[in-house]
Amino acid sequence: WPPRGPPHPRSPPKFNHFSLSHFQQTLKISSKSCFMNSILQCLSNTHSLRDYCLHNSHRRDLNNNSRTNTALMEEFAKLIQTMWTSSSSEAVSPSEFKTQIQRYAPRFVGYNQQDAQEFLRFLLDGLHNEVNRVTVRPRGTVEDFDHLPDEEKGKKMWSKYLEREDSKIVDLFVGQLKSSLTCSHCGFCSTVFDPFWDLSLPIAKKGYGEVSLMDCMRLFTKEDVLDGDEKPTCYRCKARRRCTKKFTIQKFPKILVLHLKRFSEARRTSKLSTFVNFPMKDLDLREFASDNSINAVYNLYAVSNHSGTTMGGHYTAYCRNPNSGEWYTFNDSRFHSTYVRCFYLCCFLSWSQGSQ
Numbered sequence: 001w002p003p004r005g006p007p008h009p010r011s012p013p014k015f016n017h018f019s020l021s022h023f024q025q026t027l028k029i030s031s032k033s034c035f036m037n038s039i040l041q042c043l044s045n046t047h048s049l050r051d052y053c054l055h056n057s058h059r060r061d062l063n064n065n066s067r068t069n070t071a072l073m074e075e076f077a078k079l080i081q082t083m084w085t086s087s088s089s090e091a092v093s094p095s096e097f098k099t100q101i102q103r104y105a106p107r108f109v110g111y112n113q114q115d116a117q118e119f120l121r122f123l124l125d126g127l128h129n130e131v132n133r134v135t136v137r138p139r140g141t142v143e144d145f146d147h148l149p150d151e152e153k154g155k156k157m158w159s160k161y162l163e164r165e166d167s168k169i170v171d172l173f174v175g176q177l178k179s180s181l182t183c184s185h186c187g188f189c190s191t192v193f194d195p196f197w198d199l200s201l202p203i204a205k206k207g208y209g210e211v212s213l214m215d216c217m218r219l220f221t222k223e224d225v226l227d228g229d230e231k232p233t234c235y236r237c238k239a240r241r242r243c244t245k246k247f248t249i250q251k252f253p254k255i256l257v258l259h260l261k262r263f264s265e266a267r268r269t270s271k272l273s274t275f276v277n278f279p280m281k282d283l284d285l286r287e288f289a290s291d292n293s294i295n296a297v298y299n300l301y302a303v304s305n306h307s308g309t310t311m312g313g314h315y316t317a318y319c320r321n322p323n324s325g326e327w328y329t330f331n332d333s334r335f336h337s338t339y340v341r342c343f344y345l346c347c348f349l350s351w352s353q354g355s356q
């Protein structure tokens, strides 16, 4: 293990809880980058991620082997610190952070409308790489866990994942999805376990009117029949068979990001405006767990909301302040308190287990 001290000799800024501004500052961002603004607000209201930055805990984890030289995490942390400790009433300008994100992901250069969910994935991936506790990844070995019971196989697959990808970001955002394939001929069931950073939910349709988030989750985890050209090869029959496929959640992340697939596959041509209803508190997802005994109750704390059409839309954020528990709307550099009841066109929601 190489030493992982702070990359710069400066002493970390002194931070104490009582100097925290009650409200975080808004960001000075062009309205064409509203996707970025909306995601940054959601992340800055993510309690444990915010504190990770405020307490400079990220410094311990900064991985100097990272190809981006840890600048993205540094600028992200600085931005969060400024947002939460600035006493000025001016909106905070994230220009240095933007320089870094653009270096890391050049597709976010310029100020075109971007998909907020895509941006979130890129940003979390970038931050994760810079604070990955794994500095030397083990060589890939092919190990077969198929003889193990599912529960154990899932655990083995998870520790194999952690051997390569292990960071504060993973601790918070990554869960594990189980996909089971059952042969309709012999009944053999094979399972695959994959890590996930968010779940993209199809929007359930129920004629007209509204659907619930649970309907979307049920549609996502619904048993699917693979037949015809899609027939997989059954391991036991050694032949292509009609199979059923089903997703369950093997491991719930601390923070669950749900993305509602509002845009059609042929991207940006149409947007579904079905009203999706969801609770603000106690979203109980146990019925989607591989093992129903695990705790999977979430409370909503952040929403990145897309309004308008696929051609010219606008992102805003609704976040619950982790200090006060109050909800605020963030729209470009303005914010105001809001009474959140429902969102017509939300694109993603972040949930946390317990009280964040």
Ligand SMILES: [Zn+2]
Residues within 6 Å of the ligand: 183, 184, 185, 186, 187, 188, 234, 235, 236, 237, 238, 241
């Ligand atoms: Zn079979």
